[in-house]
Amino acid sequence: MRRDDFLRAMAAFAATGTIPWTAHAAANLKMLIPANPGGGWDSTGRALGKAMQEAGAASAVSYDNKGGAAGALGLAQFVNASKGDPNAVMVMGAVMLGGLITTKAPVSLSQATPLARLTSEYNVFVLPESSPLKTMKDVVEQLKKDPASVKWGGGSRGSTEHIAAAMLAREVGVDASKINYVAFRGGGEAVAAILGGNVTVGGSGYSEFQQYIESGKMKPIAITSPTRLKGLNIPTMKELGYNVEIGNWRGVYGAPGITADQRKALIDTVVKATKTKAWAEAMEKNNWTAALLTGKEFEEFVDREFASLRATMVKAGMV
Numbered sequence: 232m233r234r235d236d237f238l239r240a241m242a243a244f245a246a247t248g249t250i251p252w253t254a255h256a257a258a259n260l261k262m263l264i265p266a267n268p269g270g271g272w273d274s275t276g277r278a279l280g281k282a283m284q285e286a287g288a289a290s291a292v293s294y295d296n297k298g299g300a301a302g303a304l305g306l307a308q309f310v311n312a313s314k315g316d317p318n319a320v321m322v323m324g325a326v327m328l329g330g331l332i333t334t335k336a337p338v339s340l341s342q343a344t345p346l347a348r349l350t351s352e353y354n355v356f357v358l359p360e361s362s363p364l365k366t367m368k369d370v371v372e373q374l375k376k377d378p379a380s381v382k383w384g385g386g387s388r389g390s391t392e393h394i395a396a397a398m399l400a401r402e403v404g405v406d407a408s409k410i411n412y413v414a415f416r417g418g419g420e421a422v423a424a425i426l427g428g429n430v431t432v433g434g435s436g437y438s439e440f441q442q443y444i445e446s447g448k449m450k451p452i453a454i455t456s457p458t459r460l461k462g463l464n465i466p467t468m469k470e471l472g473y474n475v476e477i478g479n480w481r482g483v484y485g486a487p488g489i490t491a492d493q494r495k496a497l498i499d500t501v502v503k504a505t506k507t508k509a510w511a512e513a514m515e516k517n518n519w520t521a522a523l524l525t526g527k528e529f530e531e532f533v534d535r536e537f538a539s540l541r542a543t544m545v546k547a548g549m550v
Contacts (some may be wrong), residue, residue, distance in 0.1 A: 237407035260289040260500075263313070263321040265305020267298035267417025270386070271436045275349065275481045276322040278513035281505035289500070297442065301330015301387030307338040313486035317493040320346065324481035328533070328540050329389030332550060344485035344494055345530040347501045350514070351480045351522040352436040353456035354392045355465060357449040359428045365472055367453040370432055371403050378409040384421050384430030388414045389549075391479040392434030394540070395455050397547035398475045399468070407548035425449060436479055438517035460518070477543070479523055480536075482529065498525050 266272040273296065280292035286397065297305035298464070302323060313319035321343065331340060358364055364373065374381045378400070385392035397407040413430055415421040418439045423435035428446055433440070437460070443449040451465045452482050455477045459467055468475035486499050504510055505523055514521060524532055544550040 233249065240324050249506070251342060255313060258354065259291045259318060260311070261291065261316070261319045261408075262292055262294050263305055263309045263319065264294055264296045265298065265302035265309070265323065265327065266296065266319065266386075267419060269295055269307055269419025269422070270417045271352070271439055271479070271481065272302070272322045272324065272326075273418070274438065274513075274517060275324075279349065279483065279501070280320070280425065280509075280519075282507045282510035282513070283293065285509040286500070287509040288503050293480070296417075296466070299387075300334050300336065301389050302327035303330055303334055303336035303338060304341065306331075309337070310338055310342045310487055315488040316486045317497065319486040320497065321486075323484055324478050326386055327534065327541070328537055329391065329394060329544065330387050331389070332537070332544060333389035334357055337449050339462065340484070340533070342487050344487065344489055345533060346483045346485050346494070346498050348482040348522050348524040348529050349501075349505070351478050352438065352517075352519055352520040353439045353454050353460065353478055354395055354434050354438060355394075355444075355451050355454045356434045356435045357425065357451050358394075358431075359425055359442055360448045360450065361428050362450070363429070365450070367451075367466075367468075367473075370452070371399070372406055373431075373474075374400065374410075375403060378405050379411045381411060381432040382434065383410060383412045383432050383434065384415065384424045385434040386415065386418075387422065388412070389544070390414070391455070391477050394544060394547060394549065395434065395468075395475055396432075396476050398477070398543070399473055401547050402473045402475060418485040424529075433505050437518065438516075442464040463518075482524075482533075494526075501525070 262276050264276040281291040309321045383396045391461050398405040400410050423431050453468050454465045
């Protein structure tokens with residue numbers, strides 16, 4: 232379309248108040264990241280934003296980090312401040328579901344609009360370089376003797392690493408309510424605590440610990456996947472004799488009150504982003520597993536995950 236034809240068309244749309252959403256959707260997308268910088272949600276959100284720009288679906292992406300309460304604080308801000316905004320999205324995942332269950336937050340995820348699941352990742356447990364403990368067996372032995380003496384460091388209460396620690400305690404005959412879990416508002420804080428020896432064991436997605444594992448500053452002792460991950464010499468919990476398997480997935484939601492067409496346009500934007508070179512590079516760099524699921528199927532998946540996580544947390548003595 233010639234420039235003058237385009238301008239006349241936009242003027243006509245404006246006169247009738249019917250400017251198509253896609254005409255301005257690519258202008259500036261607002262990304263709410265319900266965690267402090269440096270963690271999995273932060274890296275996922277920024278990788279997605281970069282991919283959206285590469286796909287031509289957004290000319291600019293602004294980021295707003297709002298950490299606390301396993302994402303519940305960020306969710307509350309998103310729900311209250313972004314109603315009806317077709318250019319607003321929020322990163323979320325399994326951690327938020329667990330946090331909403333444990334904190335009994337007044338805000339509900341159902342108030343926002345499900346768009347897509349993006350990635351899946353398993354949790355790895357690590358020891359600080361200076362730790363006198365060497366293996367997960369050493370950790371379990373200390374846990375049995377004195378549960379409070381083992382400080383588990385990770386994401387918010389209800390995160391997948393918190394649930395995994397509770398599952399392990401139950402597996403070895405320790406009261407899960409007695410585990411000493413230290414929750415951090417972001418991956419950067421957790422990493423600093425582990426490197427400083429302020430916690431006994433750290434837990435998170437492999438991508439968040441990768442550089443420290445490779446440099447020898449953290450020693451990986453177990454991973455929560457069903458089988459060993461390709462290229463990683465880390466034993467699984469099951470391999471070590473502990474029936475603990477739990478995955479961590481991440482996704483993206485739209486604002487409350489957007490129309491069906493606006494939801495579809497946002498989903499299309501996310502799907503386009505996942506086909507870019509930038510997204511492929513982020514997936515490889517972070518050792519994420521592709522797990523794209525959109526729309527109604529994603530909405531139903533979240534409902535099932537809520538029920539499954541609640542059952543697991545009840546069984547582990549967390550709820």
